[in-house]
Amino acid sequence: MTQAHLEDNTKHDPVKIAKPYNDEHIENRVISILRSGRLVQGKLVEEFEQSLCKYLGSKHAICVNSGTAALHASMLALKMENQGKSEVITTPLSFAATANAIIHAGCKPVFSDVDPEAFNIDPSGIEEKISERTLAIEPVDVYGLPADLERIGGLARSHGIQVVEDAAESIGAVFHGKRIGSISTLSCFSTYATKNLHTAEGGFITTNDDNLAATIRMVRNQGQSSRYNQKILGYNFRMIEICAAIGLGQLPFLDELNERRRQNAIYLREGLSKIESIGFQKVDDPSAHSWYLFSLTFDGKRARMSRDSFVSKLKESGIEADVAWPTPIHLQRYFQETFGFKRGQFPVAEGICEKVFQLPIQPFLTHEELDRIVRSVKQILV
Ligand SMILES: Cc1ncc(COP(=O)(O)O)c(C=O)c1O
Known part of the structure; x- marks a missing residue:
C-alpha cells in the first residue's frame, strides 16, 4: 500500500490518544482558588481525599503530587514497618516509575x-522469587486491566508480606466485584494529565491500614506529624489545591467517561477483529478494565512490515497511535548497568514490548473518528 492510498487527513485534525477532561465549572473553581490565596493542601485536597475514599471504598486516601510519589511514599512506609526487608517483586512490563520508586x-x-495474553505479572512465577528479604509484591494493572489480585494476595498472605499495587492506570477498574483501590494493602494511583481521572500532575494512595496511612501522611510533608514537628525523614509530596479541584470536578463523571472508553474499545475490537496481523490484550470481562489504554499486538511477519513502521504510518495518516512500552524496564540502560540485567531474562515481557501498540479510545472520540481509525488501519494492512 503506497502513501497515496492512505486516507487524506490533511482536512482532519489528528485523532488524539488523550484528551484531558475540562469544563467551565473546573475553570471557575481554579480561578477562585487562585484568588483565595490558599493554594496548597487545604480544604479541597481534603474533600478530594474523602470523595476518593467514598468512590473507591477505602478507609484512607492520601493525595500526593504524582503517581511516582504515591509508590515511593508507600514503599518507604512499608519499609519503616519491616526493617531489614529490602526486595520488591514486580513486573518488567511497565513504566519506569514502577521500579524507580522501589x-x-x-x-x-x-x-x-x-x-x-493478559500482559500482567504471572502469579505462577512469583513464589520462587520470595525470600526472607522480600518486603512486598508490586503488581501493575497494566493498561487498566487488574492483575490477578486473588492469587497475588494469597501468596502475600501466606508469606507474611504486603501487596503494593501500582494502580496508576486502573482507576474505576474492578476485581471480583470490588473496586481497585479497596483490595491491596496499598494501592497507588496516578492522576497525570492523560489518565482516566486527571489532576494535570498528581496521584494518591489508598489503604485501610491506619498506621501506614499516618506514616504516608508524614512522608508527604517532610516527615512532620504536625507543623514543625518532624518525626521521620520525609519529602515534599504535597498536592496543590488547583489539582484537587480539577480531580473533584471530574470524579462524578468518571464512570460515564470509563464506560465511553469501554464502548470505544469494543467498537474498535469488532472493527479490527478480522485482520490477521492484529491481536488484542486478553480481557475476560470488559467491564472490569478501566480502559486507560487499548492495547493491541502486531505480527510484523504476517504484515510484512515492522510494528514501528506501521505505527509511523498510522501517525502520518492522522491517528495518534503509540507504543507503550517499546522496552521492558530491565532492558533500560540504567537497569542493565546498575543491576546487570540481560536480554532473555524475561522473554515474555520482551516479546510483548516488540509487538504491542495502542490506538485511541479516549472518551471524547466521535463515531466519525472511530471509523477513521478502523479505515486507516485497514488501508495500511489489508
Ligand atoms: C504503570 C505506571 N506506574 C507509575 C506511573 C507514574 O505516575 P506519574 O507519572 O503520575 O508519576 C505511571 C504513569 O505514567 C504508570 O503508567
Whole structure:
C-alpha cells in the first residue's frame, strides 16, 4: 500500500490518544482558588481525599503530587514497618516509575515475567522469587486491566508480606466485584494529565491500614506529624489545591467517561477483529478494565512490515497511535548497568514490548473518528 492510498487527513485534525477532561465549572473553581490565596493542601485536597475514599471504598486516601510519589511514599512506609526487608517483586512490563520508586525507597526490584495474553505479572512465577528479604509484591494493572489480585494476595498472605499495587492506570477498574483501590494493602494511583481521572500532575494512595496511612501522611510533608514537628525523614509530596479541584470536578463523571472508553474499545475490537496481523490484550470481562489504554499486538511477519513502521504510518495518516512500552524496564540502560540485567531474562515481557501498540479510545472520540481509525488501519494492512 503506497502513501497515496492512505486516507487524506490533511482536512482532519489528528485523532488524539488523550484528551484531558475540562469544563467551565473546573475553570471557575481554579480561578477562585487562585484568588483565595490558599493554594496548597487545604480544604479541597481534603474533600478530594474523602470523595476518593467514598468512590473507591477505602478507609484512607492520601493525595500526593504524582503517581511516582504515591509508590515511593508507600514503599518507604512499608519499609519503616519491616526493617531489614529490602526486595520488591514486580513486573518488567511497565513504566519506569514502577521500579524507580522501589529504588528510591532503598530497595531492590526483583522482576518476575508476565502472562503472554493478559500482559500482567504471572502469579505462577512469583513464589520462587520470595525470600526472607522480600518486603512486598508490586503488581501493575497494566493498561487498566487488574492483575490477578486473588492469587497475588494469597501468596502475600501466606508469606507474611504486603501487596503494593501500582494502580496508576486502573482507576474505576474492578476485581471480583470490588473496586481497585479497596483490595491491596496499598494501592497507588496516578492522576497525570492523560489518565482516566486527571489532576494535570498528581496521584494518591489508598489503604485501610491506619498506621501506614499516618506514616504516608508524614512522608508527604517532610516527615512532620504536625507543623514543625518532624518525626521521620520525609519529602515534599504535597498536592496543590488547583489539582484537587480539577480531580473533584471530574470524579462524578468518571464512570460515564470509563464506560465511553469501554464502548470505544469494543467498537474498535469488532472493527479490527478480522485482520490477521492484529491481536488484542486478553480481557475476560470488559467491564472490569478501566480502559486507560487499548492495547493491541502486531505480527510484523504476517504484515510484512515492522510494528514501528506501521505505527509511523498510522501517525502520518492522522491517528495518534503509540507504543507503550517499546522496552521492558530491565532492558533500560540504567537497569542493565546498575543491576546487570540481560536480554532473555524475561522473554515474555520482551516479546510483548516488540509487538504491542495502542490506538485511541479516549472518551471524547466521535463515531466519525472511530471509523477513521478502523479505515486507516485497514488501508495500511489489508
Ligand atoms: C504503570 C505506571 N506506574 C507509575 C506511573 C507514574 O505516575 P506519574 O507519572 O503520575 O508519576 C505511571 C504513569 O505514567 C504508570 O503508567
